[in-house]
Each structure stands twice: as C-alpha cells, then as structure tokens.
Amino acid sequence: MPAEYSSLPDQASLWQPNRRRSRQVEGVVRVVCFMFAAISIVTTLGIVLTLIFETFDFFLDPFFRQDLWIDRLPQLLPEASEGQLQAIADQIQAADPKELWAQAEAIGVNPPSRIAGFFHALGRFLTDNRWTPLFQNANFGIFVLISATLLTTTIALAVAVPLGLLIAILLSEYAAPRLRQVLKPILELLAGVPSVVFGYFALLTVTPFLQRFIPFLQGFNALSAGMILGISILPLVASLSEDAINAVPQDLRQGAFAMGATKRETIQGVVIPAALSGIVASVILAMSRAIGETMIVSLAAGQNPQPIDGNFGFINPFIPVMTMTAFIVQVSLGDAAFGSLAYKTIFAVGMALFTMTLTLNIVSYWFVRRFREKYD
Amino acid sequence: MAPSPSEFLNPQPTVAELPGFAGNLPQRYSRDRLFQIAAWVATAIAIAVLAWLLFDVFSQGWSRLDWQFLTSFPSRRPKNAGIVGALAGTFWVMIIVALVSFPVGVGAGLYLEEFSGDNWFTRFIEINISNLAGVPSIIYGLLGLAAFVRILEPITGGRSVLAGALTLSLLVLPIIIVATREALRAVPEGIRLAGLAMGGSRWQVVWDHVLPAAIAGVLTGVILALSRAIGETASLITIGALTFVPFTPGCTEDFPYFNPLDLLRCPVDVVQSPFTVMPIQIFNWVSRPQKGFHENAAAAIIVLLIMLVTMNSLAIVLRSRLKQPNI
Numbered sequence: 076m077p078a079e080y081s082s083l084p085d086q087a088s089l090w091q092p093n094r095r096r097s098r099q100v101e102g103v104v105r106v107v108c109f110m111f112a113a114i115s116i117v118t119t120l121g122i123v124l125t126l127i128f129e130t131f132d133f134f135l136d137p138f139f140r141q142d143l144w145i146d147r148l149p150q151l152l153p154e155a156s157e158g159q160l161q162a163i164a165d166q167i168q169a170a171d172p173k174e175l176w177a178q179a180e181a182i183g184v185n186p187p188s189r190i191a192g193f194f195h196a197l198g199r200f201l202t203d204n205r206w207t208p209l210f211q212n213a214n215f216g217i218f219v220l221i222s223a224t225l226l227t228t229t230i231a232l233a234v235a236v237p238l239g240l241l242i243a244i245l246l247s248e249y250a251a252p253r254l255r256q257v258l259k260p261i262l263e264l265l266a267g268v269p270s271v272v273f274g275y276f277a278l279l280t281v282t283p284f285l286q287r288f289i290p291f292l293q294g295f296n297a298l299s300a301g302m303i304l305g306i307s308i309l310p311l312v313a314s315l316s317e318d319a320i321n322a323v324p325q326d327l328r329q330g331a332f333a334m335g336a337t338k339r340e341t342i343q344g345v346v347i348p349a350a351l352s353g354i355v356a357s358v359i360l361a362m363s364r365a366i367g368e369t370m371i372v373s374l375a376a377g378q379n380p381q382p383i384d385g386n387f388g389f390i391n392p393f394i395p396v397m398t399m400t401a402f403i404v405q406v407s408l409g410d411a412a413f414g415s416l417a418y419k420t421i422f423a424v425g426m427a428l429f430t431m432t433l434t435l436n437i438v439s440y441w442f443v444r445r446f447r448e449k450y451d
Numbered sequence: 452m453a454p455s456p457s458e459f460l461n462p463q464p465t466v467a468e469l470p471g472f473a474g475n476l477p478q479r480y481s482r483d484r485l486f487q488i489a490a491w492v493a494t495a496i497a498i499a500v501l502a503w504l505l506f507d508v509f510s511q512g513w514s515r516l517d518w519q520f521l522t523s524f525p526s527r528r529p530k531n532a533g534i535v536g537a538l539a540g541t542f543w544v545m546i547i548v549a550l551v552s553f554p555v556g557v558g559a560g561l562y563l564e565e566f567s568g569d570n571w572f573t574r575f576i577e578i579n580i581s582n583l584a585g586v587p588s589i590i591y592g593l594l595g596l597a598a599f600v601r602i603l604e605p606i607t608g609g610r611s612v613l614a615g616a617l618t619l620s621l622l623v624l625p626i627i628i629v630a631t632r633e634a635l636r637a638v639p640e641g642i643r644l645a646g647l648a649m650g651g652s653r654w655q656v657v658w659d660h661v662l663p664a665a666i667a668g669v670l671t672g673v674i675l676a677l678s679r680a681i682g683e684t685a686s687l688i689t690i691g692a693l694t695f696v697p698f699t700p701g702c703t704e705d706f707p708y709f710n711p712l713d714l715l716r717c718p719v720d721v722v723q724s725p726f727t728v729m730p731i732q733i734f735n736w737v738s739r740p741q742k743g744f745h746e747n748a749a750a751a752i753i754v755l756l757i758m759l760v761t762m763n764s765l766a767i768v769l770r771s772r773l774k775q776p777n778i
Contacts, residue, residue, distance in 0.1 A: 111558035241493035269682025367587025369685035
C-alpha cells in the first residue's frame with residue numbers, strides 16, 4: 076500500500092461492499108431472466124411441435140389405413156364377387172382399427188402400409204367435399220371448414236376495412252385534437268369488449284334484427300356473425316391505419332395543397348397512397364385476427380358444415396356454417412378422449428388454422444418492409 | 452433547350468385553359484363535403500353499434516342482477532341460477548395468472564432491455580414475441596391441452612385451475628414483455644450511468660433505480676394483460692374448463708366460497724380443482740334456447756364489463772402517474 080494512504084482510518088470502519096456476493100446474485104438473476112426470456116421460444120416450439128406431432132398422429136390413424144384397405148379390396152381380391160367384397164369390407168369396417176393385422180390374417184390380404192395410409196389421409200383431408208368426422212361415415216374435407224372461415228372473414232373485412240379506414244382518416248385528418256381524445260378511448264373500449272360478448276350480441280340481438288329485413292335468414296348464419304366479427308376487428312384496422320397515415324410527413328400534404336388540391340384530393344391522391352403499405356398490412360393483420368376469432372362464430376354462425384357442391388351452401392351467408400374454430404370448440408365441449416380420432420382432428424384443424432394465420436402475419440410483416448415509403 | 456419559334460408564336464396555355472383541367476371548385480368542394488360526411492358516418496356507426504350493444508346488455512340484464520344472482524351456483528332453472536362458481540373461478544385463475552406472468556414477463560423484459568446486448572439471440576426473441584402475439588388464442592388452448600392437461604397432468608391435475616392459468620399466462624406474456632420493455636426504455640440512461648458510476652452492479656442499478664422508475668408502466672402492462680385474460684374464452688374451452696360447476700375451487704365451504712388464504716391453507720385443492728370462469732358461463736347461457744338464460748347471460752356480461760372497466764380505469768390512473776416526472 077502506498078505510503079500516503081497509511082493515514083486513512085482503520086480498514087474495518089470503511090464500507091466494504093461484498094463484491095463477490097453481488098456478482099453471484101447478478102449471475103443468478105441473469106440466468107433466471109434469460110430463462111424467462113427463453114420461455115417465449117419454448118412456447119413457440121411447444122405450439123409448433125404439438126401441432127405437428129398431433130397432426131401426424133391424425134394422418135397416421137389406423138382409421139385411414141382401414142379406409143384405404145377397403146378402397147383397394149377390388150384390386151387385392153380380383154376374383155371375389157361383389158357380395159364377398161362387401162362382406163369383407165363390412166368386416167374390416169366393424170373391426171377395431173387398432174387390430175389391422177389380426178384382421179389381415181382372417182381375410183388373407185395384407186393392409187396397406189403406414190405411409191400409404193398417411194398419404195390417403197392427406198388426400199382425403201384436402202379433397203373430401205364434406206366434413207363429418209364424428210359420424211359413422213366419416214369425411215374429412217378441411218376446405219369445408221376453411222370456406223366457412225373465409226366466408227365470415229370476407230364479410231368481416233367488408234365491414235371493417237371501409238369503416239376502419241374512414242375512421243382512421245377522420246381521426247388523423249379531420250378531427251380536432253379534443254375530439255380525438257374522446258374518440259380514441261371509445262375505440263379502445265370497443266377493442267376491449269370480450270369476444271363472447273360480441274357473440275351474445277350477434278346471436279341474440281343482431282340476427283333477430285336482420286331477420287326483420289331478411290325473412291329467410293336463419294337463426295344461425297354467417298352474415299350477422301361476420302358483421303359483428305367486422306365490428307370486433309374494426310379498432311385494429313382503425314388504429315393501425317391511423318398510425319400509418321400519421322407517419323406520412325406533413326410536407327406531402329402541404330405540397331398537395333400548394334398545387335391547389337382540395338383536402339379530399341390530398342387524402343385520396345397523396346396521403347393514402349403514401350400510407351398504403353401500412354394500411355394493407357393492417358388489413359392483413361385484421362384478416363388473420365378474423366380467421367382465428369372463435370367465440371363470435373361458434374355462437375352465431377352455427378355448427379353445420381356445408382358440403383362443397385353445386386348447391387353452393389358453403390358460400391351462402393344466410394344459413395348456418397361451421398368455421399375451423401367453431402369445430403374445435405364443438406369437439407372440446409364434447410369432451411373427446413385423449414388419443415381418439417376426434418381429439419386428433421382438432422389438432423389437424425388447428426394446424427390448418429395456425430398455418431393460415433402465420434402466413435398472413437408473415438406476409439403483413441414482409442409487406443410493410445418491402446413497400447414502406449421512407450421519408451427522412 | 453431554347454424555345455422553338457412556333458412556341459413564341461403560340462404561347463403555352465395557362466393552367467386554367469388546359470384541356471381537361473376544370474377548376475370547377477363548387478363540384479370538388481361538394482365531393483369533399485361528401486367524403487367528410489362519410490368519415491363522420493363511419494365513426495358514428497362504430498359508436499352506435501357499441502352503444503346499441505351496451506344498451507341491449509343493460510336493458511336485458513339489469514333487472515336480473517341481484518344478490519341471489521351473485522351468490523348462487525348454476526341451476527337448471529334460470530331464476531335460481533347464479534354466477535358465484537364462475538366468479539370464484541375467474542378470481543382464482545386471475546390470481547395465478549398474475550403470480551406467474553408478472554415475474555416471468557418482467558424478467559424476460561429485463562433480460563432483453565438490461566442484460567443482453569443487441570445480438571442475434573435478442574432479435575430472434577423479439578421476432579418470436581411479435582409472432583406469438585399474432586397466434587390465435589384457440590391455438591394456445593390446443594397447446595395447453597397437450598402440454599398442461601395431458602403431459603403435466605401429475606402437476607396440474609388435468610383440466611384444472613392451474614392448467615387454465617398457465618395457458619392464459621403464455622397467452623398474455625407477450626403483452627407484459629412488450630409493456631415492460633417500453634417502460635424500461637423510457638427510464639433515462641442517466642439513471643443507469645449514475646448508478647454504475649457509484650459502483651453498483653448492473654443488477655443493483657436495475658433493482659434499486661431502474662425498476663422503481665419504470666414500475667408504473669410495468670404495472671399498467673400487467674393490468675392490461677389481465678384484462679385481456681379475464682375475457683378469454685376460446686382457449687379455456689379448448690383445455691376443457693367445465694360449463695356446469697356447482698362448487699368453487701379451494702377449501703372454503705361456506706359463503707362467500709372464495710378466500711385468497713386458501714392458496715396457503717390448501718394450495719393443491721385450489722390449483723387442481725376443476726373450474727369455470729365468467730366468459731364460459733356466459734357462453735354456456737347464451738347457447739341455451741331459453742329466454743331466462745339469455746337474461747342471465749346479459750347480467751353476467753354486466754358483471755364482466757364492470758370488472759373490465761375497473762381494471763382499465765386502474766391502468767389509466769397508473770398511466771397518468773407515469774406521465775408525471777417521477778425522477
């Protein structure tokens with residue numbers, strides 16, 4: 076120790092921080108916080124793995140092998156008569172799907188491989204034109220549910236996009252600051268209404284109201300569900316579009332005014348085109364939200380999958396339809412046993428739903444980055 | 452380029468004389484007015500629908516809202532039914548969601564803002580969190596069903612309060628993380644530098660100075676996250692919350708059937724109990740055909756909306772405190 080410090084007081088009376096302990100505490104805190112941050116990654120992994128695993132399990136279900144087996148019987152047993160084939164088919168159908176090999180010994184023909192069963196299942200999932208997974212004669216056409224989801228989503232967007240955009244324009248271009256202070260909380264209130272409340276409103280208030288003007292409108296229908304779905308995503312469209320419009324620099328407006336444009340011409344000709352990437356992104360996000368929305372459609376749109384055929388029931392907004400989310404709710408309320416085909420079905424539907432919303436979210440993100448006009 | 456002689460002889464027309472240019476201001480102004488009216492009408496429609504909804508719920512449910520309704524268990528007869536089971540379920544789920552998501556969300560926010568630099572891992576988590584915010588809640592329900600109800604059944608006890616609360620915690624974590632990060636970013640860098648200059652470790656600076664300065668913003672985020680969770684229905688239906696629950700979680704057998712101390716006295720009874728929550732009770736009543744149940748649903752919606760408004764007012768109060776200089 077240098078000599079000039081020797082006049083300092085006794086070491087013990089100096090405050091000596093326990094730096095080692097501080098370092099240890101800091102190390103522990105860092106690790107714990109890191110683990111908490113990593114939970115978000117674990118969640119994503121959990122969602123993706125759960126959906127992939129259970130969806131594979133769905134496609135590998137022995138039911139589909141059995142089904143393919145029956146389809147192939149005429150080729151496997153070319154000599155058998157129609158009646159014999161029918162009898163064997165009935166025998167296979169009646170048997171427990173988990174004991175295919177015992178069946179195979181009894182009949183004398185081998186069942187199709189697991190891989191063949193998998194692709195058969197995939198084929199039925201993508202090409203069946205009915206959705207009757209819980210019936211005796213099961214069909215698994217996912218596009219039946221997707222078409223219903225797209226129907227309600229389209230109606231919702233038809234309501235939410237024009238209204239939301241006009242509200243965004245009003246808030247950013249026309250409303251005085253004090254009025255904005257009143258309108259913004261009202262929109263937040265609308266955004267905070269739980270979806271089950273919107274479902275109540277659509278089913279018990281809006282549908283009877285619409286029935287006064289559309290007498291053939293059924294009690295459950297895509298129309299009122301879609302309209303209220305549109306109201307529920309309206310605040311999202313409005314607030315995101317408003318952000319995009321506010322990001323357009325004032326100079327552009329003033330330039331347009333200086334050229335003699337009126338306010339509307341400025342908005343339509345300059346402001347909206349400049350903010351278009353943000354507006355489109357908000358619409359895509361709203362679409363993704365509408366596709367994943369559950370309670371409004373399962374309460375008000377009904378539980379009737381409409382076959383994809385020449386009657387065009389699947390695009391009729393006046394009759395009950397069943398969306399992807401409504402199907403998941405229906406099965407969940409019915410208490411499906413773990414490992415049953417119904418249980419696996421909801422994960423396969425969930426996979427389709429997740430793929431659609433994820434794609435839309437990524438497209439929206441990409442759209443903003445790709446087409447954003449930068450004004451610096 | 453110099454003008455050609457013909458241009459000198461035939462000078463360019465002025466703007467007003469250009470073919471196709473019609474100043475026609477009266478018509479343009481009237482279009483402007485129409486456009487502005489359209490914007491006002493759109494806003495009026497949104498407000499009118501909200502007002503219609505609120506009026507409808509209150510006119511249907513207000514008369515049904517009495518002491519009996521708040522203190523009865525569900526029943527097959529609408530007049531005898533009540534929401535005490537759903538209220539207790541909602542309280543318990545919210546308490547556990549808060550206990551789980553508050554430390555985890557704030558810890559994750561702290562890690563991203565204070566402990567890690569701007570590296571690929573941080574950016575990866577950021578992208579991941581913004582993606583998670585866009586995942587439909589029913590997908591979280593499927594995750595909860597597979598992970599918490601099925602795989603972790605020995606801990607959660609199956610379709611229980613804990614399984615539901617953990618599912619909702621995952622659902623609202625992105626909200627809390629984003630709010631925490633914003634609140635931390637709003638704390639002036641000078642506070643950190645001063646703390647570090649005094650010899651504090653990074654954690655001491657964060658714990659003693661940064662977090663207290665950011666706490667109002669953090670709590671606002673937590674309350675907003677809870678108000679999202681309290682109305683959440685789809686994911687809880689998917690994990691299999693019951694729709695008819697003639698009991699409450701915990702070991703308090705008599706009125707008011709709900710005692711926060713149960714979490715210390717009989718924690719396992721509480722967290723592993725089957726449950727229902729307010730939105731599921733509402734869903735159940737709406738989907739029945741009888742008019743009486745629809746009135747019950749409206750009354751339960753009023754209670755749910757009152758809870759939501761209370762929580763949001765709390766958040767607004769906190770936010771206004773945040774705006775004052777707190778340093």
